[in-house]
Amino acid sequence: MRKLGMAVLLVLLALPGALAQSCLAEVKARGLNVGTSPDYPPFEFLDSANKIVGFDIDLVNLLARELGIKVNWVTQSFDGLIPALLAKKIDVVAAGLTITEERKKSVDFSRPYISGPNVIITRKDTPGIRKLEDLAGKRVAVQIGSAQEKIAQGVKGAIVKSYNLYTEAALAVQTRQADALIVHRSVGRAFIQQYPDLQVVAELNSVDTGLAFRKECVDLRQAVDVAMEKLERSGKLEELVARWFK
Amino acid sequence: MDFGLVRDNLPFLLQGAWITVEVTALSLLFGILLGTLVTLARMSPLRWLSALTLGYIELLRGTPLLVQIFLIFFGLPQLIQQQINEFAAGVLAFSINSSAYVAEILRSGIQSIPKGQREAALSLGLSPSQTLRYVILPQAFTRVIPPLVNEGISLLKNSSLLSAIAVVELTRAGQLVASRTFKPFEMYLAVSLLYLGMTLLLSWVSRGLERRWNIPH
Incomplete structure (x- = not known):
């Protein structure tokens, strides 16, 4: 009981x-x-x-x-x-x-x-980046904790630079502190409007x-x-x- | 609580801690060298030089360190058309910032040496620059050891600001693991303990030096 x-x-x-x-x-x-x-x-x-x-x-x-x-x-x-x-x-x-x-x-x-692809963005005067593998040995700017950070970490030899804000990652590429940016396409378009010397050089898988x-x-x-x-x-x-x- | 995660990521955190040590040591070294020049300029009889140096000190003490870091990392490359990697930009920002604080510490140290010493050295036939080099500065430096160690401790803690320009120092190393594993508590606790270990070591060294040189408190 x-x-x-x-x-x-x-x-x-x-x-x-x-x-x-x-x-x-x-x-x-x-x-x-x-x-x-x-x-x-x-x-x-x-x-x-x-x-x-x-x-x-x-x-x-x-x-x-x-x-x-x-x-x-x-x-x-x-x-x-x-x-x-x-x-x-x-x-x-x-x-x-x-x-x-x-x-x-x-x-x-x-x-x-x-849904939409991620893209690789570089300065217009940065040569030689056309696909993900080209990022080997390059400084890749992303946001800390983002899915794009994971993609960058997956590229063999890429030097991943993780910033607090995506806007800072974009600024790093614009000021040549990084060689490339991986970001969602629609966000990348917004950054390119802001910085006309940047361009999309590759589209990655859709997410x-x-x-x-x-x-x-x-x-x-x-x-x-x-x-x-x-x-x-x-x-x-x-x-x-x-x-x-x- | 998942402290196995801390154990698994400890080598990565220690790598970050090493970068923290490097940044702190280099910045303190350059800060002391540059700060010595600044304090000499500040105490110069040339009015314009002294005023200019005061402006330099006020500028660096009156603006946030993080803003100075952004200014050097994002701004300087555009100005000089030359890349600066984030480590160098960080050390540069910290060295310049630290020179302002070191300069004021040294000035108070120099001014704490009684006037009679300078007068005695001069009357013994030493030149003003010899008086400074052999009499004033050596005494001033031992007196300023405790405040300089304090400056080292704040540099060590402030080096966490370099996470904002993607330097993988201790804080950013912890942040990277926390953002991957979604376990912020465990990671930041481990990071805190590592910082604490380093700052305690610095205070311990400081106390040892104080005892050795018998520095009055």
């Missing part, structure tokens, strides 16, 4: 914990904390008034409106975003995050919302981009996926893509 009582007590103690697993209910009550790093145009960047704008910002705002949730934006360094997610400081990472197998070990991703969630927040991720599907069907997602990635 004592044993049974103990068991009932344990179940009762464990119950609130099990119930608290509903991230969706919690987020609906207190708002959705979305982490991003605004150095990645056109996904997220600061406009001339230093306000965060970009594709991810519009997308998350649309999704939140669909779900009837308030959004709180949390900005911090890119490499700290997934740790912040795991530490429950934020509920979602919306940072043009490439869906990789390695990241999937730690987080769950939404439906991919955009998918998604929002990242904590693994236990299944209900939140599923709700976001349903809302995303709705945006796809209504053509709103396509509209958004056209606006930011023309």
Whole structure:
């Protein structure tokens, strides 16, 4: 009898914990904390008034409106975003995050919302870089913790230079402090507009981009996926893509 | 907590710590050499030279070190049309920055030597420059050992700022592992302990030198 009582007590103690697993209910009550790093145009960047704008910002705002949730934006360094997610400081990472197998070990991703290749960018006066293998012996600028950093590390002989911000990595190539930049194509285009002496010299494999969630927040991720599907069907997602990635 | 991760990545962290040591040692060395010149210029009877040096010191002490690093790393290559690798840019920025602090430390050291010593040396027939070289500076240098070691400790800690220009020193080494493994707590704890080990070693050396030269506190 004592044993049974103990068991009932344990179940009762464990119950609130099990119930608290509903991230969706919690987020609906207190708002959705979305982490991003605004150095990645056109996904997220600061406009001339230093306000965060970009594709991810519009997308998350649309999704939140669909779900009837308030959004709180949390900005911090890119490499700290997934740790912040795991530490429950934020509920979602919306940072043009490439869906990789390695990241999937730690987080769950939404439906991919955009696909596109990574590209290699150099200065126009830098000769001899036409494909990934040409980066051997060259200084390759990327952002710390990015999927592109992984690609650069995979090139035999490449000297990988990891910067805090992608904008700094681009600046390093522009000022000849690095020979090449690996970045998502759409971001690369934005950098080239900013620095006309840079150019795309190679396109790499296409990758998918998604929002990242904590693994236990299944209900939140599923709700976001349903809302995303709705945006796809209504053509709103396509509209958004056209606006930011023309 | 996953401290096996720290063990696995310790060789990489130690490589970073070695870069930290190199940057600190070189910058302190150049900082002391340059700072000695700066302090002599600062105490020069030539008014314009002294004023110029004061401007130099104020400029370096009044702007953030990280901004100075960016200025040299991103700005200087455009100015001189010559690449500077991030290690050299870092050592350059730290040496220049440190020279301002060292100059002020040395000046206070020199001014702490009683006037009578200078007067005695001069009256014994030493020239002003001999007085400086053989009487004033040797005494001043032993007195400034403790504040110079402090400068070394702050250089060592500030060298973490070089992570921003992609120098893989200790902080960046930890950051790279943390961003790959998503285990920031374990990595930064290990990084802190490594820094602490290095700074404790420096204070220990400082205390040894103080005892040896019997420096008053």
